[in-house]
Amino acid sequence: xxxxxxxxxxxxKYVLLGVVIVVGYGIMLLFFDQFLxxxxxxxxxxxxxxxxxLLLDLLLTFLTAIVLTVSIRQVSLRRQGxxxxxxxMLGIIVAxxxxxxxxxxxxxxxxxxxxxGGALGAVxxxxxxxxxxxxxxxxxxxxxxxxxxxxxxxxxxxxxxxxVSQKQRFNLK
Amino acid sequence: METFAQQLGLNMTQFSQSFNSGKYDLLINANHSLGxxxxxxxxxxxxxxxxxxxxxxxxxxxxxxxxxxxxASLTSG
Numbered sequence: 001x002x003x004x005x006x007x008x009x010x011x012x013k014y015v016l017l018g019v020v021i022v023v024g025y026g027i028m029l030l031f032f033d034q035f036l037x038x039x040x041x042x043x044x045x046x047x048x049x050x051x052x053x054l055l056l057d058l059l060l061t062f063l064t065a066i067v068l069t070v071s072i073r074q075v076s077l078r079r080q081g082x083x084x085x086x087x088x089m090l091g092i093i094v095a096x097x098x099x100x101x102x103x104x105x106x107x108x109x110x111x112x113x114x115x116x117g118g119a120l121g122a123v124x125x126x127x128x129x130x131x132x133x134x135x136x137x138x139x140x141x142x143x144x145x146x147x148x149x150x151x152x153x154x155x156x157x158x159x160x161x162x163x164v165s166q167k168q169r170f171n172l173k
Numbered sequence: 174m175e176t177f178a179q180q181l182g183l184n185m186t187q188f189s190q191s192f193n194s195g196k197y198d199l200l201i202n203a204n205h206s207l208g209x210x211x212x213x214x215x216x217x218x219x220x221x222x223x224x225x226x227x228x229x230x231x232x233x234x235x236x237x238x239x240x241x242x243x244x245a246s247l248t249s250g
Contacts, residue, residue: 034233040243045236 005066005150008073017072021065029057056135063142067095070149094145098138223247 008014030036030044035054037043046054074088178188191197211220212230219231221243229243 034235037233037235037239040229040231041239043236043239045234045239047234 003150004074004152005070005146008070011073014069014073018065018069021068022061025064026058026061029061030054033057053132053135056132056139060135060139060142063139063146064095064098067091067142067145067149070146071095074149074152091145091149094141098141098145221247 009018027036031038033050033053035044035046035050035057037045068091071088071091074091078088174192175185175188179185208218215232217234219240221229221231221240223229224247227247229247231239231243
């Protein structure tokens with residue numbers, strides 16, 4: 001049985017999709033985690049104390065891109081008549097939920113900045129303080145999703161006309 | 174908060190008394206409101222004001238180089 005992950009990245013279309021996800025998601029994550037700044041000047045800065053966090057961000061970015069790309073391909077193959085497993089849709093949901101983990105602590109903080117409420121702010125501060133374990137948890141979820149996706153082979157059914165012609169050929173003999 | 178205060182080596186008895194009494198609540202809330210009025214969305218946020226009144230805001234823990242560039246830009250113009 002072939003590997004759905006390797007198969008997906010043999011197709012230029014899905015390689016491009018993967019690159020778009022890595023760039024888009026990577027920029028978002030690096031910006032939220034204060035590695036990338038657009039104002040007052042465009043700068044990329046990693047303090048010595050934040051190397052581990054940067055490594056986690058990069059790993060999360062690549063894992064999210066792999067899970068999302070392969071899952072989208074699984075769903076696409078299913079629509080084209082393939083027998084893709086349910087892991088396609090599940091993979092997309094997992095990648096979006098686990099991959100978006102930095103937003104979990106960012107949203108309550110923004111809510112406070114917008115004077116919505118102090119309770120949300122406390123949640124935001126708490127989530128911010130535990131961002132490394134949260135990211136590690138998200139990475140674990142994405143690793144499991146990658147493994148599951150790789151195990152879920154896709155069996156493509158041959159077009160019916162081809163099957164019929166083969167049957168007819170056998171009957172003639 | 175208490176763990177953080179301990180790490181800073183503060184007098185914990187004094188800290189707990191001040192924290193629990195809420196005697197600094199008014200000051201904290203006033204500073205919070207001031208920050209919101211100034212458009213602060215995250216910490217740290219710095220406002221650099223040049224001699225001609227021009228202002229550059231630096232949001233987040235940015236590098237020393239950014240501050241040098243900002244100061245140079247404010248003093249040259």
